[in-house]
Amino acid sequence: KAGVTQTPRYLIKTRGQQVTLSCSPISGHRSVSWYQQTPGQGLQFLFEYFSETQRNKGNFPGRFSGRQFSNSRSEMNVSTLELGDSALYLCASSLGGSRGGTGELFFGEGSRLTVL
Amino acid sequence: ILNVEQSPQSLHVQEGDSTNFTCSFPSSNFYALHWYRWETAKSPEALFVMTLNGDEKKKGRISATLNTKEGYSYLYIKGSQPEDSATYLCAFNNAGNMLTFGGGTRLMVKP
Numbered sequence: 001k002a003g004v005t006q007t008p009r010y011l012i013k014t015r016g017q018q019v020t021l022s023c024s025p026i027s028g029h030r031s032v033s034w035y036q037q038t039p040g041q042g043l044q045f046l047f048e049y050f051s052e053t054q055r056n057k058g059n060f061p062g063r064f065s066g067r068q069f070s071n072s073r074s075e076m077n078v079s080t081l082e083l084g085d086s087a088l089y090l091c092a093s094s095l096g097g098s099r100g101g102t103g104e105l106f107f108g109e110g111s112r113l114t115v116l
Numbered sequence: 117i118l119n120v121e122q123s124p125q126s127l128h129v130q131e132g133d134s135t136n137f138t139c140s141f142p143s144s145n146f147y148a149l150h151w152y153r154w155e156t157a158k159s160p161e162a163l164f165v166m167t168l169n170g171d172e173k174k175k176g177r178i179s180a181t182l183n184t185k186e187g188y189s190y191l192y193i194k195g196s197q198p199e200d201s202a203t204y205l206c207a208f209n210n211a212g213n214m215l216t217f218g219g220g221t222r223l224m225v226k227p
Contacts, residue, residue: 033215043160043205043217060122061117090160104150104162105215 002027006091006108007036014116018079021111023091025072030033031096032074033105034066038087049074050096078113086115118142120208122218129196130226136192136223139206143187150207150215151180151191160205163191198227 005024013019013033025032033048033056045058066076072093078085089112092105120141129135141149150166154160164173169184176196193200203222207215 020119035217042219043207045214045216048214058214092160104165105160106162107152107159109159 004091004093004106004108006089006111008111009109010112010114012114012116013081015081016082017081018077019081019112020075020077021089021091022088023074023076023093023108025074025091025093026106029093029095030072031094031103032068032072033088033094034074034076034091035092036087037090038062038084043090045074057115080113083115085095087110091113118208118216120216121205122204122206122217122221124221125219126222126224128224128226131196131198132196133225134192135197135223136190136198137187137204137223139191139208139218141187141189141206141208141216141218142210143185144183145210146187146208147208148190149182149184149189150209151189152205152207153202154205155202174223181210191221193223196223198225200225201225 007022031050034046035043047066048056052068055058063079068074090110092107094103123138133211152160153165164180166182171182179192182189201224204222205220207217
């Protein structure tokens, strides 16, 4: 069974640009969530999608957005990049459902974004 | 903002030592408590998902306990091995579908 796949794995952007990251969940998983990790910080929740609907959103500015497609694949977009957006962005999938919090998350290897 | 704290932040032990670390979380609106292990250059992997007060779970040499009334969970590793070196993360779910992670405990086991 294929795991969670994130692309690209590494990318370098400059301030003001935008970036799109992609996540393909485990087959059959309908929930996809995104997390940001910066040096010295724990994993910070960005948002969670289930069946193409955003169910939860973390405390990030509107420059951070996402979406989920009918095949459960998800993308997140960051516009007008700032130096502080340099981070490891992790995607995780789970079966989800109304009691999704009891299901373990399966993480991808992450996309490491560097903003210059 | 939910406060999930882990202690200690880092820990060095000798091979064969047993060790434990703590995750504290809000005691209200508890839904689930997750533990993950994150090795360098890999993805975080789930160890346990705990939902019931007093629950104890075990996987090999690793076990965890849960006290939802006082808001803490302990992770124990018996007879630590170098391959146990990793960051151990706990995450709290308060009846939503959003996990709040602690800062992690970084464990280093010396051979």
